[in-house]
Amino acid sequence: MNELAPYLILILVGFLPNELWRMLGLVLARGLNENSQIVLWSRAVATAILTGVVAKLIFFPPGDLASVPLGVRVGAAAVGFAAFLAAFLAVRRSVFVGVMAGEAILVGAGLFYGS
């Protein structure tokens, strides 16, 4: 690949397929209700894809994350999520709390296993 290839790929398979939906929203903004059936379905598809990406990053991780054992990655994500749920019910900054809890478990267990 030459030097320009990553930028061409960025435009063609990153920017354009992503921007399409925003511009469609601008063009078609009149007449669609936030609770219409097509909007509900598209939100469900997008949600499943998002958590699909999450699961892939945990089960088939890139780079240095792969050196942490699978059990630790899954356990850390589960503890982080439990902390998020607890914080969600108590205070508002729940995402921050959950991320910090998951990170603490990952780093703590990583040190323990000496990865």
Next chain:
Amino acid sequence: MGTWSSVMRTYETNFVSFAAGVGSALTSVFVLVLAGTYIGIGALTHNLGLSPWWLAISTALIFAAPAQVILITALGAGSPLFEVAIAVTLSAIRLFPMVVALMPVLRGPKTRTRELVIPTHFTSVSMWVESLRILPSLPFARRVAFCNGLSVAYCGTAVVFGFVGSYLAAGLPALLSAALLFITPLSFLMSTARNARAAIDRLALVLGLLLAPLLTYFQIGLDLMWTGVIGGTLAYATHRLLGLRA
């Protein structure tokens, strides 16, 4: 909500309104979320051998963390470009209803459509949530400028922390670099869960978590597309059949 619209904010010029948008963005909790997310993406970019400048341009052009993560990991794994484009576009469908919901808040009687192109381009969770919360308390003539201030500040934050993550990952020991890479799945999982208020969204969330590793394990092509289409459609069908609350 009601307290915001009862206090009308008046800004003398569009520039003042823009600056107020920048200030409002930089003091919101989303700066922390974006910083964490883009440090993680920066680390990912570095790990997969892509330049931090490439990431900066992708942030300005795409400004959607899920699409960027899909693009970066797929390029790193050498997936076929057609599959990457499909996965990116499916992850971006959610932007469509967001833009549809934002436009009535931005469009005043004198607003021209071309003024709405920049807010449309930068529509993302952070900007969208803050726009819907704050814009109703502004006169229509100042809303686009304020919204552009939010957009520039959030996108600028993302670009800066992408560089930070990329350079940090280059110099850190493996365990800390792993911790940076772990920010993305954690923050995605929890911000998705926080936005999933209806049963259909929660069902889709769980189905996505289960389907993607299975499809990947069995090496089914277009795994993310099928995760979205199967998981989303199952969640939607269950919602229809059981008459769950939207």
